[in-house]
Ligand code: ADP
């Protein structure tokens with residue numbers, strides 16, 4: 358009867374939009390008490406749009422957009438896509454020039470370098486350009502613009518060239534409509550949700566507030582996400598992890614139960630034990646409910 362019950366569980370999973378690697382996976386959900394949620398692309402849609410352009414005194418807004426857009430064109434990061442699309446297609450009226458901030462065709466990039474969890478670097482139009490969190494202390498007006506954007510839940514990145522920070526771009530990502538309900542369902546199952554992200558703390562807390570998560574672990578480099586999972590396990594917690602990115606793959610593989618968003622990267626899907634086909638976080642709660650019920654049938 359045991360294998361049959363597990364097969365039934367697997368079949369019901371498929372109906373709910375849950376792909377299960379193997380029936381034995383259900384077993385590992387039994388003791389899960391903590392659910393670690395990646396922010397970008399898991400709790401939020403991950404489809405970011407460029408919303409704000411701030412520049413230092415004496416810097417041309419279009420030049421900031423042009424150089425940042427060119428560099429980000431070479432990156433696949435959600436922030437990069439928003440910046441490149443904003444530069445090419447237009448952003449809301451710029452603060453200083455009051456004009457639509459479209460810069461049109463973007464210059465080419467040489468010696469492009471991706472710095473995981475931090476940003477991008479390369480040469481554009483004769484300048485050594487960097488975008489992300491690659492600059493130290495900022496001039497006061499830029500620091501203020503960055504903090505303002507982050508307090509409202511937007512991700513802010515610094516644009517600079519030739520070693521000088523010259524602008525701040527803020528991108529907005531929307532919390533998925535289903536995320537707050539998903540968190541309530543996970544809590545109702547007795548699980549403690551934890552938000553985990555490489556993004557800034559203020560942004561992470563704004564998102565956590567919006568969906569009802571109390572525990573926030575922010576500013577974690579991609580290679581350190583797996584250590585967060587290990588640390589929680591060392592505290593005696595049994596951890597489920599939900600993620601979508603390349604930077605979540607190791608954490609998904611290490612967690613007691615890895616749930617990959619079907620809308621995410623192949624690396625995440627390969628590393629997970631389960632795939633939530635539609636990328637809806639509520640299905641994570643369905644998955645845990647289903648496996649508990651399946652296991653109860655077996656007992
Ligand atoms: P998350 O954990 O939310 O998926 P990441 O680890 O991918 O985030 O990135 C963390 C932070 O690093 C971003 O919020 C951003 O500040 C910076 N960053 C990463 N890649 C880029 C990029 N291509 N352009 C600008 N900033 C970037």
Ligand code: MG
Nearest residue numbers: 395397398602
């Ligand atoms: Mg993500």
